Amino acid sequence: MSSTKLNSEGVLLFEQPFARVPYENYRKVFRATQRNIERELGNVQTVTNDLLKRSKSREVNLEDAAKSVDGMIGRVENLKRKLSELQDTAGKPTLDVTRERLQHLMAVETLQTTGSLDFSRWADTRLDRWLVDWALRTGRENTARTLAQDRNIETLVDIDLFTDIRRIELALSKHSCTEALAWCSENKTALRKIKSTLEFELRLQEYIELARDQKKQEAMAYSKKHLVSWQETHLPQIMQAATLLAIKPSTTCGPYRRLYDDSRWLDLIQAFRLAIYNLNSLPTEPLLNLALYSGLASLKLPSCNDRSSHNVDCPVCDPSINTLAREVPFSHHANSTIVCRISGKIMDEDNMPMVFPNGQVYSREALEDMAAKHNGMVTCQVTDQKCEFSALKKVFIS
Secondary structure (H helix, E strand, O other), rough: OOEOOOOOOHHHOOOOHHHHHHHHHHHHHHHHHHHHHHHHHHHHHHHHHHHHHHHHHHOOOHHHHHHHHHHHHHHHEEEEHHHHHHHHHHHHHHHHHHHHHHHHHHHOOOOOOOHHHHHHHHHHHHHHHHHHHHHOOOOOOHHHHHHHHHOOOOOOOOOOHHHHHHHHHHHHHHHOOOHHHHHHHHHHHHHHHOOOHHHHHHHHHHHHHHOOOHHHHHHHHHHHHHHHHHHHHHHHHHHHHHHHHOOOOOOOOOHHHHHHHHHHHHHHHHHHHHHHHOOOOOOOOOOHHHHHHHHHHHHHHHHHHHHHHHHOHHHHHHHHHHHHHOOOOOOOOOOOOOOOOOOOOEEOEEOOOOOOOOOOEEEEEHHHHHHHHOOOOOOOOOOOOEEEHHOOOEOOOO
């Protein structure tokens, strides 16, 4: 088995989402913990300040003070219980997933060559992960679950994340913004950082649906509550939406017909998918596709498009893969490598290229093997010209 020194940095180029998703999940757990602590301890602080104020003015009796202290103790105990449950149900499992994924990535640092058995096993696991990712993105959730369970990689794939994505996209396809808005509320700070307008577009769509149903009072109240706060950045859209109250859904006026058009729901699905992918550093293309594209781009040569020069060992020359290769650029090689089209082996000083009288070149090993089988005669694979092996000439590569 041939071995090549492992470029761990190159291997890890695709792995940012792999580590980022559990990090984002734990960040949500942390925020939920923080909210619980701030709410409960805030109430305790308020009661404490009130007791202190009343004690200074001698307006408190021991019985009331004891009840207040008992109430504060109850709140703190309730907070402790909530935090413990949150840690057991979400915090610890997420940390376990993060730890296992980091250990999986750290294993690459200990590997020296791509020919080792350990790297082969690691690469097989990575391929399984990419296949699960592809299945999840294409709506094949049962296939993804079955593969993950069969390969014992449930903690290394993001089934729960894509299940959530699927749930929200399904709701949007049924013209419901409720689930997507709840997700926006959970990720409000992160969406603000990436300057996402998803929440505004969802709010605008709910307003449009009220206008479509001619619920003018509800629409105006909704606009004041949810759209006015966006006026600094979306005033023209808000003003255009306000005009919808005077325009029927059957209008032929371009700008308003587009607002009433049901294709806006498809745009919302795309916008939601892009937002959640951005938050988790997920590429818009399946990782399997990106790996294929990068591999094909490193192998693709102009000769791959010429059927007469196809190499049996070149993936790009394979008809089933060549279709994908059409979308990627040609590879750049500072030093050319000449490959025999008969054997698929590299031609070098140990396997010298030999030229036919017609100018076609093949490797010495392949031609010697052919000559041994045909009484010293060799045949050009391109023109079918036959000649004796002794008529061939060596080609020296400079």
